[in-house]
Amino acid sequence: MQTHPSKYGKALEIGHLIGGEEVFEGPWLERHNPADRADLVARFPEAPKETLRKAAQAAQKAFQEWSRTPAPVRGAVLMNLAEVLTREKATLVRLMVREVGKTFKEAGGDVQEAIDTAIFFASEGRRLYGQTVPSEMKNKELFTFRRPVGVVGMITAGNFPIAVPSWKLIPAVLTGNTVVWKPSDDSPALSYVLVKLFEEAGLPPGVINVVFGGGKDSTGQWLVELMDEGLLNKFAFTGSTAVGRWIGEVAGRNLLRPTLELGGKNPLVVLRDSDLELAVEGAWWSAFATGGQRCTSAGNIIVEAPIYDEFKKRFLEKTESTVVGNPLEHPEVTYGPFINARLYERWVEHYSWGQADGATLLFGKARITASNPYPRFKGDPEAGLFGWPTVWEARPGMRQFEQEIFGPTINLVRVDGLDEAIQVANAHPYGLSSAVYTNRRDWAYRFKTEIKAGMTSINNSTVGAEAHLPFGGIRGSGNGARESGVWVIEEYTYWQAVNEEYSGRLQLAQMDTDYTQPRTPTNWSELLG
Numbered sequence: 152m153q154t155h156p157s158k159y160g161k162a163l164e165i166g167h168l169i170g171g172e173e174v175f176e177g178p179w180l181e182r183h184n185p186a187d188r189a190d191l192v193a194r195f196p197e198a199p200k201e202t203l204r205k206a207a208q209a210a211q212k213a214f215q216e217w218s219r220t221p222a223p224v225r226g227a228v229l230m231n232l233a234e235v236l237t238r239e240k241a242t243l244v245r246l247m248v249r250e251v252g253k254t255f256k257e258a259g260g261d262v263q264e265a266i267d268t269a270i271f272f273a274s275e276g277r278r279l280y281g282q283t284v285p286s287e288m289k290n291k292e293l294f295t296f297r298r299p300v301g302v303v304g305m306i307t308a309g310n311f312p313i314a315v316p317s318w319k320l321i322p323a324v325l326t327g328n329t330v331v332w333k334p335s336d337d338s339p340a341l342s343y344v345l346v347k348l349f350e351e352a353g354l355p356p357g358v359i360n361v362v363f364g365g366g367k368d369s370t371g372q373w374l375v376e377l378m379d380e381g382l383l384n385k386f387a388f389t390g391s392t393a394v395g396r397w398i399g400e401v402a403g404r405n406l407l408r409p410t411l412e413l414g415g416k417n418p419l420v421v422l423r424d425s426d427l428e429l430a431v432e433g434a435w436w437s438a439f440a441t442g443g444q445r446c447t448s449a450g451n452i453i454v455e456a457p458i459y460d461e462f463k464k465r466f467l468e469k470t471e472s473t474v475v476g477n478p479l480e481h482p483e484v485t486y487g488p489f490i491n492a493r494l495y496e497r498w499v500e501h502y503s504w505g506q507a508d509g510a511t512l513l514f515g516k517a518r519i520t521a522s523n524p525y526p527r528f529k530g531d532p533e534a535g536l537f538g539w540p541t542v543w544e545a546r547p548g549m550r551q552f553e554q555e556i557f558g559p560t561i562n563l564v565r566v567d568g569l570d571e572a573i574q575v576a577n578a579h580p581y582g583l584s585s586a587v588y589t590n591r592r593d594w595a596y597r598f599k600t601e602i603k604a605g606m607t608s609i610n611n612s613t614v615g616a617e618a619h620l621p622f623g624g625i626r627g628s629g630n631g632a633r634e635s636g637v638w639v640i641e642e643y644t645y646w647q648a649v650n651e652e653y654s655g656r657l658q659l660a661q662m663d664t665d666y667t668q669p670r671t672p673t674n675w676s677e678l679l680g
Contacts (some may be wrong), residue, residue, distance in 0.1 A: 163192070177196035178197050198362040229270075229352070305387045315412075320332065388409065391414055411632060420576055466564065470540050517538065604625070
């Protein structure tokens, strides 16, 4: 690693980390601060396929020793990691604000999620429980054990550059696996530093190998293809549903079980008895936190007719108070820039979708520029790609109602009654997060039992996660796999059944079992009649 001066600090020149060594192979790429593109954050190489093979081979070699390391010892490394991350939290937060454009508040939560995850799984090293099972034979015992799956390929997104990788990396290494990780090319510096902090915490070289590069027709695609070469035993992915389907196909033909955390079009329902002030606050945060660049961001706010007009009035007032700008220079902003140009280009397209489908634009004027100013903007709008907070009135069947937009855009949808609210909440192909605002317990019960989503909040936002609760979706949002909490351990282990014979002879279950035979039945009706 080398450093060079840049506008807001030093620019890092970093290489892939393979087997504990820094490797500079492949053409050079650059990552710039998305809020001020004149600021170079990192230069890094794009890994060719041969470099990926080296990383997988290094992981295979490290697996031989790491998988045999006692699980409590592996857990102790994670406790060290929690301490290291806590010590470096402020540095990581500032780097995250600079590299991906998150606010200081959200970046702090991102790093804290990794700290909490490390603490949680440190003790799980002493709780990788199997079971003792009674045998039907004498002088024989049965057991079950969790075993690591092997080398895990990972691809993660840049919107949560520390938290989401920690959901994968930490349980993977705790359970004895090794990793080849391709982080987002939006967050190479954070990813490099995170792996170095793992190593400082005591993780042996080669347990986590990081390779940099793009996605399609590049490092990410080639990493997935290593499954076809037999170099990976598992794949974990966070990203779009379309790419997740393809990864699932590659994993399926290799009889591997992937972990797929995909997109969302998350409904937030506001019923007529709700606390409107609370609902407006939660809906606004669900829509515009991280500039809508979360898989759990609200996509449709579904409001009952009796309170629709009042909710719309209050929500638009709240939206107009949203502060946008460069979070490094103006920590008070609600959200910053688009993480990259690809996300911006996709987001700006939806303005034409809405117009074509007949949606009503209530607030928003696409990109913020000097000639298209936003009243509450802080900084230089020409230095990055910034979007107006945007609000539409829409209805089911519209493209923007059904598709993930991934930007600061929300739809308001009017419905009549709880039945229609639930029907509309499910009228899209995703199933990640959801929320309902109501003070009636029976309505809350109906919503949480009838909504098609992996996660549901009652009187809270669609966004947010805790380290000890399962995270994941159904339908277009995932394949049923879960991250975080003890549930994720299922994704990185397989069950081994073991039977131990002490009799000194061959005993055949079902065939040699000495079953007790029933006695002649007593006619109780005759005796008691």
